[in-house]
Amino acid sequence: MVTQNDRPTLEDVAAFAGVSRSTASRALNGDPNVSRQAREAVTAAARDLGYSPNQAARSLVTRRTGAVGVVLSEPEELVLADPYRTSVMRSAYRELADLGSQMVLMFCDGREDVARTVRFLDGGHVDGALVFAPHRADPLPRALRPLRPPVVFGGPAGNLSRGVHVVDFDNESGARLAVEYLLRHGRERIATVAGPQDQTAARHRLSGWRKTLSAAGFDSTDLTDLAEEADFTLDGGRAAMDRLLARRPDLDAVFVASDLMAAGALRALHDAGRRVPGDVAVVGFDDHPALATAMNPPLTTVHQNPADQVRHMVATLMALLAGEPIRPHRKVLEVLMKVRGSA
Amino acid sequence: MVTQNDRPTLEDVAAFAGVSRSTASRALNGDPNVSRQAREAVTAAARDLGYSPNQAARSLVTRRTGAVGVVLSEPEELVLADPYRTSVMRSAYRELADLGSQMVLMFCDGREDVARTVRFLDGGHVDGALVFAPHRADPLPRALRPLRPPVVFGGPAGNLSRGVHVVDFDNESGARLAVEYLLRHGRERIATVAGPQDQTAARHRLSGWRKTLSAAGFDSTDLTDLAEEADFTLDGGRAAMDRLLARRPDLDAVFVASDLMAAGALRALHDAGRRVPGDVAVVGFDDHPALATAMNPPLTTVHQNPADQVRHMVATLMALLAGEPIRPHRKVLEVLMKVRGSA
């Protein structure tokens, strides 16, 4: 016993409508050179027969699948727990859907996943890919380079710096803005909770903090004291803040490299009896819509808009798919301070 | 200027290896009837040429794509904010990846999305689909029924009850377990924060609560007083709890229809100065790994395992794809109480 193989083909529709396969194809694809009569007959036939075109056959000849891969090169449990990443996914989904492309979501965690990802992207399943590979040691970007379908990276492409299309935020400037703001408001001992230093964005945020303070005349050994690394999670941010408070009880401000960590830092400060922003000013990074405003006090933070990033990435990808000769380059998006209550 | 069309085909590989296309195909697909010599030549040729098979061509003849759609029939911003849904996605991704299938994630929000979803699933982009459509009024399940590729529903399939493959949890029993537990521990005024009643699961949890209390002799008008509806969010749970406290300050227990709402209820109880579980016992639903244990006190809750659900769904789908004649039916998964600190 076999399943129903009664799936109608274009040929069936054409026969039913009393025209040729070519005409049926034209009618269904909106070619203007079809008589109204033929068009109507074909449309009706397609409806009556429950016809839907075979995508495999179509993309075999058009060389388009209508799908775009979105690759998050991180363990999936991490991605889905991170509000910033999920909002990237969301924007990507919406942006692509509006352009008529389907998002094919992939996580890439570990060696065999790299091979699987490469095979998938190179196998013609998708027209192109949007790739987020924040870790410096990630082998994926390099593995992706020789592939046929165009790839646009969101944020740093592992340790690749040339020959790739990148849409990134100006993390260092963001950190500078935050620190300058704190300095301008009279803060004198500005600590930082940095992100994991195996991620380029986290490094840039840290170096922005360091450079700005150095330029303002702060001692570099002093700075070492005022920095703690955490892992972009709430608990990590909290623990890092605890360590900072233990080592430098005199700190009066902290620049935290993500909103989620800032939430943790806020909690640590609260538990330690420090008032925010009275005793300690806190500036976050991301400006996550739900998170930043929900905190108490609402978080002053560096605003970056993942939807913007995704929009640029999609635009670049579409241009590439349209055959426009775009030279691989790194587009850097501005970030800006969003002042709320915490600093 | 065109892009590089130098993508090698199987024909190229065969020529390079000095064999026929058939032999090359066999070699690459692991057919045993190939001489070692031919196999090695083909493998080497494929490697040297950077060959990767054209999936469109392959799936045109095999009628398999190696991709499975995962449809979440809810606005994407809602899905990605809900820890329960994200853990479903995660399980689905992992489960499918392990079976060599790619997850194609789709959200389905509103009318035009229904059409788009149907078109995509029916167009042969995927071999089958896992669909989550919790809302009773959702038109998607009905629209999906006439489709060719097999579909397995996770949780209720809109308002469809027959002719569909469903893997669901026993929500009513879960509520019963929770209420019986509370009764057994001497609670006498057991309220509930119900989920949105346009979702079947939420209705079953509410009716489980009601039936159990009725069976225990509680007055049904009294029960109306003890129920509040919320929207499965933290803030909603908090507000509902506030309303309950205002109306029935004498309540000594509450069954909350989701962990996230329970977190909100806990906050409301805390703000109202009630001790948990001393004054008010709280039982949640979901047993979300991160959420339930992180609360203070740790949440006593009804345990359901989304990974289990997804595993059953995938198993059913694979059986369907293998042509096994499975009769559409509703598989109900057991839930059980997980006792922690809050009750």
Next chain:
DNA sequence: GTTATGATTGAGAGCGCTCCCAACAACGCG
């Protein structure tokens, strides 16, 4: 009436792959 023009149309090739089938060599057996 004849020819140019434009709008429609159908035939056919071919996208890159899998799979069926026939061909063939090499082998052992009666």
Next chain:
DNA sequence: CGCGTTGTTGGGAGCGCTCTCAATCATAAC
């Protein structure tokens, strides 16, 4: 030595679609 058998191979058809090209027809122009 002829036969079937086994293992291996290449040819060819065909999956369902798009797209080019030439044919057809009606209409307008001369």
